[in-house]
Amino acid sequence: MPSEFELIARYFKRSASCAILGPGDDCALLSPSQGMALAVTTDMLISGVHFFPDTDPWQLGWKALAVNLSDLAAMGAQPRWALLAASLPCANETWISSFSAGLFACAHQYGVDLIGGDTTRGPMNLCITAAGELPVDQALCRGKAKAGDDVWISGQTGLAGLGLAHLQNRTQLFEPLLSRCLLALHKPIPRIELGLALQRHQLARAAIDISDGLLADIGHIAVCSSIDVEIFLANLPPLPDECEPALARICQLSGGDDYELAFCAPPSKRLYLIELAESLQLPLWRIGNTVTKKEVHKSEVRLIGEDGRPVPITQKGFDHFA
Amino acid sequence: MPSEFELIARYFKRSASCAILGPGDDCALLSPSQGMALAVTTDMLISGVHFFPDTDPWQLGWKALAVNLSDLAAMGAQPRWALLAASLPCANETWISSFSAGLFACAHQYGVDLIGGDTTRGPMNLCITAAGELPVDQALCRGKAKAGDDVWISGQTGLAGLGLAHLQNRTQLFEPLLSRCLLALHKPIPRIELGLALQRHQLARAAIDISDGLLADIGHIAVCSSIDVEIFLANLPPLPDECEPALARICQLSGGDDYELAFCAPPSKRLYLIELAESLQLPLWRIGNTVTKKEVHKSEVRLIGEDGRPVPITQKGFDHFA
Numbered sequence: 001m002p003s004e005f006e007l008i009a010r011y012f013k014r015s016a017s018c019a020i021l022g023p024g025d026d027c028a029l030l031s032p033s034q035g036m037a038l039a040v041t042t043d044m045l046i047s048g049v050h051f052f053p054d055t056d057p058w059q060l061g062w063k064a065l066a067v068n069l070s071d072l073a074a075m076g077a078q079p080r081w082a083l084l085a086a087s088l089p090c091a092n093e094t095w096i097s098s099f100s101a102g103l104f105a106c107a108h109q110y111g112v113d114l115i116g117g118d119t120t121r122g123p124m125n126l127c128i129t130a131a132g133e134l135p136v137d138q139a140l141c142r143g144k145a146k147a148g149d150d151v152w153i154s155g156q157t158g159l160a161g162l163g164l165a166h167l168q169n170r171t172q173l174f175e176p177l178l179s180r181c182l183l184a185l186h187k188p189i190p191r192i193e194l195g196l197a198l199q200r201h202q203l204a205r206a207a208i209d210i211s212d213g214l215l216a217d218i219g220h221i222a223v224c225s226s227i228d229v230e231i232f233l234a235n236l237p238p239l240p241d242e243c244e245p246a247l248a249r250i251c252q253l254s255g256g257d258d259y260e261l262a263f264c265a266p267p268s269k270r271l272y273l274i275e276l277a278e279s280l281q282l283p284l285w286r287i288g289n290t291v292t293k294k295e296v297h298k299s300e301v302r303l304i305g306e307d308g309r310p311v312p313i314t315q316k317g318f319d320h321f322a
Numbered sequence: 323m324p325s326e327f328e329l330i331a332r333y334f335k336r337s338a339s340c341a342i343l344g345p346g347d348d349c350a351l352l353s354p355s356q357g358m359a360l361a362v363t364t365d366m367l368i369s370g371v372h373f374f375p376d377t378d379p380w381q382l383g384w385k386a387l388a389v390n391l392s393d394l395a396a397m398g399a400q401p402r403w404a405l406l407a408a409s410l411p412c413a414n415e416t417w418i419s420s421f422s423a424g425l426f427a428c429a430h431q432y433g434v435d436l437i438g439g440d441t442t443r444g445p446m447n448l449c450i451t452a453a454g455e456l457p458v459d460q461a462l463c464r465g466k467a468k469a470g471d472d473v474w475i476s477g478q479t480g481l482a483g484l485g486l487a488h489l490q491n492r493t494q495l496f497e498p499l500l501s502r503c504l505l506a507l508h509k510p511i512p513r514i515e516l517g518l519a520l521q522r523h524q525l526a527r528a529a530i531d532i533s534d535g536l537l538a539d540i541g542h543i544a545v546c547s548s549i550d551v552e553i554f555l556a557n558l559p560p561l562p563d564e565c566e567p568a569l570a571r572i573c574q575l576s577g578g579d580d581y582e583l584a585f586c587a588p589p590s591k592r593l594y595l596i597e598l599a600e601s602l603q604l605p606l607w608r609i610g611n612t613v614t615k616k617e618v619h620k621s622e623v624r625l626i627g628e629d630g631r632p633v634p635i636t637q638k639g640f641d642h643f644a
Contacts, residue, residue, distance in 0.1 A: 020359055020458065021461065021463065024464070024546070025397070025461075025463050025464050025465075025546070026363060026393040026394075026396035026397050026464070026529075026530060026531060027361035027362055027363040027393050027394060027396075027397045027399065027454075027461075028361070028362050028363070029359045029360065029361055029362075029397075029456075029458075029461055030359065030360050030362065031354070031358075031359045031360060031458060032353070032354070032360075036353075037342055037351045037352065037353045038351065038352050038353060038354075038360065039349035039350070039351055040349055040350050040351075040352065040403075040405060040437070040438065040451075040453070041348060041349040041350070041405075041438065042405045042406075042407045042438065042439060042440050042449070042451055043407065043440050044407040044408075044409055044440050044442055044444075044447070044449060046409055046442060046444035046445070046447075048444070049409075049442060049443060049444045050442075071348040071349050072348075072349060074348035074349075075347070075348050075349045075351075077349065081362075083362060083363075083364045083451060084364075085364045085365065085366040085449045085451075086366075087366055087368050087371075087447060115362070116362065116363060116364065117364055118364050118365050118366050118449075120366055120368060120371060120372075121371065122366075122368035122370070122371045122445075122447070123368070123444075123445040123447070125366070125368075125409060125444070125445070125447045125449075127364070127366060127407045127440075127447075127449040129362075129364055129405060129407075129451040131362070132349075134351075136342065136351075136353060139343065139347075139349075139351055141343065141347050142346070142347050142348070143347075207348075208348060209348060224346070224347070
């Protein structure tokens with residue numbers, strides 16, 4: 001049976017070229033580049049809450065890091081460093097080896113060094129803290145949207161939610177949609193290049209990654225920016241064929257676990273954004289716009305139907321204590 | 323029932339004066355001062371592993387942050403920022419309010435801003451990531467000790483271990499020792515001022531905080547510095563009266579959860595360290611010294627008895643998967 005320290009040395013210690021000091025000491029040491037601020041975020045993934053206990057460990061390793069990098073993407077930061085605190089029920093080396101491979105595959109893909117962490121025995125819980133760099137004052141904060149902005153989203157929301165519904169026997173999907181949805185659920189792609197392009201070329205004012213559901217997360221932008229948002233049903237990405245349309249719509253609007261970006265940009269940036277979508281080969285959908293608040297003390301997201309009337313919203317997103 | 327976002331707003335969002343952007347966005351933003359590197363560390367506390375489920379929430383809040391600050395102290399860093407990822411079984415506001423008060427008491431005491439985090443429902447698990455600042459190249463790394471250094475420890479190790487033994491009915495303590503041991507266990511004091519003084523005045527070469535047990539943690543310095551260490555039983559702090567001496571000795575050497583600092587310093591620094599102990603009102607004990615390795619491929623910590631002979635070591639420290 002390997003010890004805690006052997007496990008760390010075997011599976012989680014790789015050279016950390018971007019750090020001053022990597023894993024193995026009381027702290028890791030790092031230094032952002034001249035003139036850069038550090039963006040930091042932390043996300044916890046819990047067995048039975050965020051993933052099924054029998055989830056493929058490679059995909060889990062990928063996802064645990066990817067969901068954190070998604071937060072960096074939503075600020076427009078360049079990912080650099082990560083720490084992993086892991087509570088594992090036992091030292092199953094086959095599992096740990098595969099988890100570590102998935103984690104480092106994601107780290108390698110996005111240029112991230114694992115610089116430290118903590119390993120302990122307990123109920124399965126994976127907590128990653130990720131840090132990236134960006135120029136001070138150029139972050140895509142949630143509170144910077146202005147009335148009159150366009151609201152955009154990348155890719156397609158709802159696929160992960162459909163995959164989850166299938167796994168929970170709430171619907172039955174068939175190939176090829178099934179594989180697509182399970183991939184979206186298990187191996188999300190953090191939109192790093194998009195976030196960086198939005199930040200560097202100042203194409204967006206505000207951004208958020210869609211983890212709790214499209215409407216809920218756009219709601220966070222609305223509250224932080226003190227605006228209302230109108231989303232047009234007709235402008236949303238088309239729903240996938242060959243699945244229940246009502247469920248597909250609910251997942252699209254409030255499924256969560258999507259890790260696409262939603263962002264607000266002035267209308268003057270439309271052409272640049274269409275070009276950016278082409279160069280990244282990533283669809284960008286202009287789904288609505290921001291407006292002055294109707295009520296002083298409340299920010300609202302309104303869903304507008306094809307007849308121009310508001311559609312009632314019943315299920316906005318995921319709240320862990322609701 | 324408050325929502326996840328209401329809980330965060332109510333109990334975990336305070337102004338973060340040292341951060342560029344505090345809680346409430348995808349990432350927090352911070353920037354170390356000119357010429358400073360960032361020291362980062364993460365530690366996970368799990369109910370049933372690191373603490374009893376009925377632990378006082380105020381003390382738990384204090385300890386969750388304090389154990390992370392202890393890692394910063396062991397590098398000689400000035401604590402600045404922290405993130406909290408918490409998995410809680412339910413939204414018990416009395417508990418959360420008290421936990422938050424303990425956490426912020428510790429944060430306030432050591433000048434730390436809580437800049438972000440993640441809250442979710444699941445088995446109780448508290449994962450804090452802390453970051454501090456220190457001048458590049460002045461960190462008290464584990465690997466910088468040299469043969470011929472003195473080995474020092476601060477305060478008294480073993481009290482937390484004795485307190486734990488009492489709570490687990492492995493021994494029975496009486497007042498006033500009982501309160502002292504329970505306080506050491508539940509409200510550890512991170513040795514921030516000591517770490518900073520060692521770093522700023524270059525009084526130590528290498529340091530570590532004693533979380534896994536004195537011998538085990540000094541063993542980490544030995545391995546990283548590629549030296550052997552000799553600890554003299556006669557030089558250890560006196561054991562507390564009114565408890566089983568054998569158990570007290572085991573706790574002193576391998577109890578863990580002490581959060582004192584062990585450090586290696588050249589003999590030329592002895593007078594400065596004695597003065598430092600006085601000015602900090604914190605006892606510093608010179609318990610041994612480092613020597614050239616006996617075996618090429620192994621670093622060893624030897625415990626030397628009063629007769630000058632090695633004492634067999636059976637229980638070195640805590641390993642989560644042993």
